[in-house]
Each structure stands twice: as C-alpha cells, then as structure tokens.
Amino acid sequence: MYSQGLIGAKTDTTEDEAFLAAFQARVDAEEKIEPNDPMPEGYRKTLVRQIGQHAHSEIVGMLPEGNWITRAPSLRRKAALLAKVQDEGGHGLYLYSAAETLGVSREEMTEELLSGKAKYSSIFNYPTQTWADIGAIGWLVDGAAIMNQIPLCRCSYGPYARAMIRVCKEESFHQRQGYEIMMTLARGTPEQKEMAQDALNRWWWPSLMMFGPSDGDSQHSDQSMKWKIKRFTNDELRQKFVDATVPQGEFIGLTFPDPDLKWNDEKGSYDFGPIDWDEFWRVVKGHGPMNRERIEARRKAGMMAHGCARRHSRMRKNGKPAAKRRKWRRSEPHDEEPDPPLGSFYPPAQRAGPQALRFCSCRRRGDGASGRARCLYAPG
Amino acid sequence: MAAASPVSGEMLTAFLLRLADDHLILGHRLSEWCGHAPMLEEDLAMPNMALDLIGQARSLYQYAGEAEGKGRDEDQLAYVRREREYVNCLMAERQNGDFAHTMLRQFYFAAFMQPLWQAIMSSTDARLAGIAAKAEKEVAYHIRHAGEWVVRLGDGTEESTRRMKAAVEALAPYVDELFESDEVSRAVAEAGIAPDPSTLRPAFDAIVGPVFAEAGLDWVETPYGQTGGRQGRHGEALGFLLAELQYMQRTYPGMTW
Ligand SMILES: [Fe+2]
Ligand SMILES: [Fe+2]
Numbered sequence: 001m002y003s004q005g006l007i008g009a010k011t012d013t014t015e016d017e018a019f020l021a022a023f024q025a026r027v028d029a030e031e032k033i034e035p036n037d038p039m040p041e042g043y044r045k046t047l048v049r050q051i052g053q054h055a056h057s058e059i060v061g062m063l064p065e066g067n068w069i070t071r072a073p074s075l076r077r078k079a080a081l082l083a084k085v086q087d088e089g090g091h092g093l094y095l096y097s098a099a100e101t102l103g104v105s106r107e108e109m110t111e112e113l114l115s116g117k118a119k120y121s122s123i124f125n126y127p128t129q130t131w132a133d134i135g136a137i138g139w140l141v142d143g144a145a146i147m148n149q150i151p152l153c154r155c156s157y158g159p160y161a162r163a164m165i166r167v168c169k170e171e172s173f174h175q176r177q178g179y180e181i182m183m184t185l186a187r188g189t190p191e192q193k194e195m196a197q198d199a200l201n202r203w204w205w206p207s208l209m210m211f212g213p214s215d216g217d218s219q220h221s222d223q224s225m226k227w228k229i230k231r232f233t234n235d236e237l238r239q240k241f242v243d244a245t246v247p248q249g250e251f252i253g254l255t256f257p258d259p260d261l262k263w264n265d266e267k268g269s270y271d272f273g274p275i276d277w278d279e280f281w282r283v284v285k286g287h288g289p290m291n292r293e294r295i296e297a298r299r300k301a302g303m304m305a306h307g308c309a310r311r312h313s314r315m316r317k318n319g320k321p322a323a324k325r326r327k328w329r330r331s332e333p334h335d336e337e338p339d340p341p342l343g344s345f346y347p348p349a350q351r352a353g354p355q356a357l358r359f360c361s362c363r364r365r366g367d368g369a370s371g372r373a374r375c376l377y378a379p380g
Numbered sequence: 381m382a383a384a385s386p387v388s389g390e391m392l393t394a395f396l397l398r399l400a401d402d403h404l405i406l407g408h409r410l411s412e413w414c415g416h417a418p419m420l421e422e423d424l425a426m427p428n429m430a431l432d433l434i435g436q437a438r439s440l441y442q443y444a445g446e447a448e449g450k451g452r453d454e455d456q457l458a459y460v461r462r463e464r465e466y467v468n469c470l471m472a473e474r475q476n477g478d479f480a481h482t483m484l485r486q487f488y489f490a491a492f493m494q495p496l497w498q499a500i501m502s503s504t505d506a507r508l509a510g511i512a513a514k515a516e517k518e519v520a521y522h523i524r525h526a527g528e529w530v531v532r533l534g535d536g537t538e539e540s541t542r543r544m545k546a547a548v549e550a551l552a553p554y555v556d557e558l559f560e561s562d563e564v565s566r567a568v569a570e571a572g573i574a575p576d577p578s579t580l581r582p583a584f585d586a587i588v589g590p591v592f593a594e595a596g597l598d599w600v601e602t603p604y605g606q607t608g609g610r611q612g613r614h615g616e617a618l619g620f621l622l623a624e625l626q627y628m629q630r631t632y633p634g635m636t637w
Contacts, residue, residue: 062423066415070408073628073637074455075438078411079431085414086427093420106420131628131637181637189635301416 015040027228032158035101043227047157048102049118050229052109055095056120058088060113060294064128065137073131080177081134087170094167098159114299116286123206125288132185132192132199138178140200140207140245146171147241148211151231179248186252193253200249201257208272209280211238217277243269387571393448394467395568396508397457398610400440401468404458405618406489407433408625409476418479425525429486432518439511459629463619464612471554473609473618480533480543484551487526487591492558494519495583496574504572527591534595541596548600556605559584564610 023040026033033039062085069085072078096106112118123141128134149171152164185196212218212234224230232240242261249256260273282288410430417423441454471489476482497519500512533540561578569576592599608614628637 059420062415069411069414070624071627073632073635075404075434075441075458077637079434079438082411082414082427082431082434086424086431089415089420089423089427093424096420184637189632191632192635297416301418 024226027156027226030156030228032161033156034158042223043157043229044102046224046227046229047160048099048104050224051095051099051102051160052104052112053119053121055092055099055109056113056118057124058092058095060120060124060298061141062088062092063294063297064124064126064290065134067128068131068134071131072134077181084138084174084177087174091167091170094163098163101159110298110302114295114302116295119284121210122280122283122288123203123210124294125283125290126202126206127290129202130195130199132182132195133203135178135181135185135196136199136203138174139182139248140178140203141210142171142174142178143245144207144210144241146175147237147244151237154228154231156228182254183252186254196252197254200254204257205276205279206283208238208242208275209283211235211241213277213280214275239269242272246270385570387567387573389447389449391564391567392505392573393444394564395574396440396444396447398467398469398564400437400444400457401466402472402489403433403437403440405466405468405621406472406485407431407437408621409472409474410482410486412476413482422479426482429522429525432515432522436511436515436518443507443511455629459626460633463614463622466614466618466622467610467612468614468618469554469557470606470609470615471551471558473614473621474551474554475617477547477550478543480529480540481547481550483526483529483533484544484547486522487530488551488555488558488588490519490522490526491584491587492577492580494523494587495580496577499575499580500573503574508573523587527587530591530597531595534592534597544595544597548597552600552602553604553606556602557607557609560607560610562610 019038020040023038023043033043065081065085065088069078069081072081096109099109100106109118113120123144128137146168149164149168153161153168155161155164182196182199185192187193215221215233215235218234221230221233225233246256246261258273260271262271263269264271283291286292407430410426410433413422413426414430415423417426437458438454441457445452445454445457471485474481474485494516497512497516501509501516503509503512530544534544535541536544559577559581561576565574565576565578568574588599606615
C-alpha cells in the first residue's frame with residue numbers, strides 16, 4: 001500500500017498567513033493537492049471527516065440492500081443486486097484508501113464509526129421492507145449520490161477527485177438499474193405498481209435529506225467551498241436532484257408524496273414542500289428506525305476480524321517478507337497485543353500475509369480494489 | 381471420453397439439475413455473508429464467488445429447462461419447485477457457521493468441482509463443455525482463495541486453529557456424498573458427458589492434501605457419511621433457505637420482475 005508510510009505521518013505545519021495564502025492560490029489555480037503536499041490542518045481534517053463519512057456510508061449502505069439478496073425475485077435480479085452491493089463495498093475500500101493518504105488508518109476510521117463519533121448517510125437508517133425498496137434505493141439514493149459526487153470529481157484533493165471519477169461511473173449504472181426495477185414494477189400488475197408507489201412514498205423525503213441541512217444551517221459549507229472541496233451548496237444540489245428525478249418518476253406513472261411539488265416556470269425548476277428537519281436531526285443523532293441495528297451489524301462483522309496477534313508462518317518459511325508493518329498511530333505495538341478476546345480471531349489480512357493479500361479478493365476484476373488503489377495515484 | 385452411448389433427456393435433465401442446485405444453494409449461502417464479512421476484502425471476495433456460482437447455476441438451469449422440454453425457464457426451476465425436488469448435495473445447504481466453516485465448505489466444493497469441470501471441458505456435449513470452460517477458470521480462483529484461508533486459519537492463532545479444526549470435524553460427514561455414483565451419474569458418464577463422481581476422489585485428495593499439510597490439519601474419517609441430497613432428502617436447514625429464496629415467487633406468483 002503506497003499510503004502506508006503516510007499513516008501517522010507528521011502532519012504539523014506552521015500555518016502563517018503566507019502559507020495559507022500560497023495554499024489558497026494553488027487551490028484557486030485549480031491545481032490538485034496531493035498527499036505529500038503541505039496543506040492546512042483544517043483542510044486535512046475536513047477531508048478526513050468527509051471522505052471517512054463517505055466511506056462509512058458505502059459500507060453501512062451495503063446492509064439495507066444486502067437485506068434483499070437472499071429474497072431477490074429472480075436469478076437475474078439476485079446476481080445484479082449482489083454485484084451492486086459488492087460495488088458499494090469496493091467504493092468503501094477505495095475511499096478508505098483515499099482517506100489513508102491523509103494519515104488516518106482504516107482501523108481508526110472504523111473505530112470512530114462504531115463509537116458513533118463518525119457519521120454516515122442517514123438514509124441507510126431506514127429499513128428496506130419490500131423488493132421495491134431495492135429499486136427505490138438504486139434510483140433515488142444512488143441518484144442523489146451521483147448529484148453529490150459529480151462535482152467531487154473536481155475536488156481540489158487529487159486522490160479524492162480521482163476516486164470519485166471511478167465511483168461515479170458505477171453509481172450511474174446503479175441508478176439506471178434501480179430505475180429499471182421501478183419501471184418494471186410500475187408497468188407490472190396492480191400489486192407491483194402499488195409496491196413501487198409505496199417505496200417512493202417512503203424513500204422520497206429521506207432522499208432529499210441526503211443533501212444535508214439547508215445552506216443557512218450547514219456548519220462546514222463556506223470553508224469547503226473556498227477550498228474547492230465542495231463546488232455547490234447543499235440546497236443547489238438538492239434542487240438539481242429534484243429537477244432531474246421528478247420527470248423520471250412521472251414518466252413511469254408514479255406520484256411524489258409532496259402536495260407542494262410543482263414546476264415553476266419563472267425559475268425554471270421545481271418548487272417543493274418543506275423538509276422535516278426534526279426527523280433529519282433525530283435520525284442523524286442516532287434515533288432513526290435502524291441506527292442501532294446498522295452499527296451492531298458492523299460491530300459484529302468487525303469483531304471477527306480484530307485483534308489477532310500472530311501471523312501465519314508460511315510467509316516467513318517461503319522467504320517472502322512478512323507483511324510490511326503499518327506505522328500505527330496508537331502507541332502500543334500490535335504484535336504485543338494480549339490474546340484476542342473470544343470471537344475475534346481472524347488474522348486481519350494486512351497482518352496475516354503480504355500486503356497484497358489485502359487486495360487479493362479482487363485480483364480477478366480489472367476494476368477491483370487493486371485497480372481502485374492504483375487509480376488514486378496521480379496520473380503519469 | 382469417447383465411444384459414447386446416447387443419454388435420455390430425462391437423465392441429462394436430472395444430472396443438470398443436481399449441478400445447478402449445488403451451485404444455486406451454495407451461492408445463496410455464500411451471499412448470506414454480504415455486508416457481514418469479517419473484513420471488507422471478504423465483503424468483495426465472497427460475493428465474487430457467489431456471483432460465479434449463481435452465474436453457473438443460471439447456465440445450468442437454462443440448459444436443464446431445454447433438456448426437460450416442458451418450457452420451464454431458469455427461474456421456474458430455481459424458485460418454484462418443492463423442497464423434495466431439490467437435488468443438491470448436503471454440503472451445499474449446510475449453514476454458514478463461522479467464517480472458517482464457510483471457507484472450508486467452499487474449498488471442499490471447489491476441490492470437487494475443479495476436476496469435474498476440467499473433464500467436462502472435453503465432454504461430448506458441446507453446450508456443457510462451454511459452460512465448463514468458463515466455470516473451470518472461476519473455480520480455480522475459489523480453490524486459491526478459500527485454500528489460502530484454510531491455511532491461514534488452520535495455521536494461525538490458537539483460536540483460528542480451533543475453529544478450522546471444528547469445521548473439518550463438522551463437514552467431514554458431507555464429503556463422501558459428493559463422490560456417489562448412481563444410475564444418473566453412470567448414464568451421463570457412459571454417454572461421455574461427464575465423468576462419474578466416483579472417479580474424482582483422487583483428484584480431490586490431491587487438491588485438499590497439500591493444503592491440509594500446510595495448514596497443519598488432519599483429515600477426519602467418519603464411519604457414517606450423510607447422504608440423500610441427490611434423492612431430495614435434505615437436512616432441516618434447507619427448508620428455511622428455500623422459504624427465503626422463494627418468498628417473492630410464492631407471494632406474487634407468475635409476475636415479471
Ligand atoms: Fe457507492
Ligand atoms: Fe451505488
């Protein structure tokens with residue numbers, strides 16, 4: 001992992017006015033900031049928070065859709081859903097790698113997710129009750145993700161921008177696939193159409209909330225715009241999403257659950273009703289219908305992987321170097337960990353074998369994780 | 381495989397359904413892990429393998445439907461048969477257990493399928509040979525991936541070794557069934573379509589043996605292997621798997637998805 005040396009790297013910089021002005025000049029000139037470039041601590045922190053949050057969303061997002069893999073209605077749908085959920089896992093892996101270039105490890109980020117310190121997209125705290133929810137998520141949630149992410153392809157931080165170019169291609173495929181599920185249902189039997197309408201009714205408002213608080217209430221927006229991490233405000237992106245999505249829903253004969261939704265000729269876009277921000281904050285703060293289950297599922301999965309002290313000896317027998325040690329930020333060396341607690345025995349790949357094993361799972365796929373990691377490098 | 385005698389459509393269908401059910405049921409089991417794997421890399425690897433298995437199942441069901449000639453498509457065969465009509469091996473339906481158990485089951489099944497697919501690549505049945513050519517590449521990856529885990533866990537920590545040994549113990553009764561021979565398997569063997577499973581044991585042992593040696597695992601002999609899957613006699617877990625698998629097709633019969 002090329003980012004290895006960066007984990008826990010010294011990141012102190014003296015941030016005098018000249019430094020900040022020089023940095024801003026680079027950003028204003030649309031230069032890409034790369035991992036080893038000097039950057040203000042605030043810039044680094046903002047990116048770590050945002051990329052981490054984004055990565056967690058991909059990972060937690062696997063759960064509501066994974067909920068329907070074993071019940072998908074046909075073999076074709078089953079295979080497509082499996083592949084889609086796997087893609088989201090790939091996005092997560094890819095984004096964790098991008099965040100690692102900023103000196104934070106995947107393990108640290110995961111700890112923050114499990115402790116509740118790091119957030120993820122609130123939409124995944126709603127349950128998937130019917131098959132139509134799989135269509136609605138693809139169409140609306142991946143659709144909203146694209147709106148958010150297309151501008152991020154021009155983000156000032158190079159690794160994040162390059163990651164987004166790749167991710168966006170897959171998200172737009174997911175969006176079309178989800179819409180196609182909705183279309184099939186909307187053109188199916190009355191029961192299927194009702195299922196599609198019900199899914200739209202439940203997912204529409206949470207999808208609008210995906211863009212975050214209104215511009216006036218967003219605490220991170222201004223500085224992020226200045227640093228060209230963000231290119232559009234939350235409200236601008238939300239409006240774009242509404243304008244793109246409403247005609248799609250109407251085309252397949254579905255109705256949006258908003259009596260105030262109507263085309264406004266003067267401004268050339270849709271007007272829509274007020275968002276229930278109480279619900280938004282309630283879910284963000286952990287009180288959505290599925291928050292506890294989502295974190296519990298991730299905790300259980302992680303429990304199995306954490307805390308193994310020894311590596312398989314083959315790597316040394318073969319004369320291959322044992323896994324290159326990560327530079328852990330925490331002070332205690334991992335090899336001297338006490339015996340793992342019960343239920344946590346799997347040697348994490350990065351300690352269990354060559355570093356390459358971390359990516360072995362995808363080595364067959366040209367667009368797999370190894371491809372993803374390579375993609376983070378600056379071109380040339 | 382030369383000097384073939386022709387095989388009846390019924391025998392061919394029965395043979396194809398066995399293979400198809402093995403792949404669907406095991407692929408389904410593997411897909412139960414999606415989103416819950418012990419590490420992110422495995423959340424990519426296990427769906428990869430599940431996708432291979434389900435893809436192979438689809439090709440086999442499509443062919444079985446045609447061989448049967450009753451107009452059943454892949455979904456009718458996969459979703460709307462009764463429990464006693466599924467003819468997968470018992471190993472495929474075994475519950476996932478822990479990660480060690482899942483990986484060992486995968487390894488065993490792949491070690492059984494690799495020599496089978498390799499032989500089918502020169503089958504007298506061109507359609508099946510085509511399916512085998514693709515599947516053989518995929519199963520080689522399954523052997524490598526699952527085999528690496530058998531070694532890593534078998535020769536890992538005290539806890540991982542304990543779990544891998546428990547998996548060897550738990551799956552031992554389901555190995556012999558893979559190599560059973562009966563009138564269906566003999567008919568397709570005589571027609572040069574696929575080798576009789578009873579001839580595949582040495583190849584299986586040649587794959588499993590070195591991995592066990594490296595993992596420091598001992599082979600466990602069981603006096604009485606479990607059998608019955610090929611006749612539709614299954615364990616109790618399969619009914620629940622099917623209840624989930626068939627839920628949509630049963631609740632909303634005859635619709636297009
Ligand atoms: Fe994604
Ligand atoms: Fe997606």
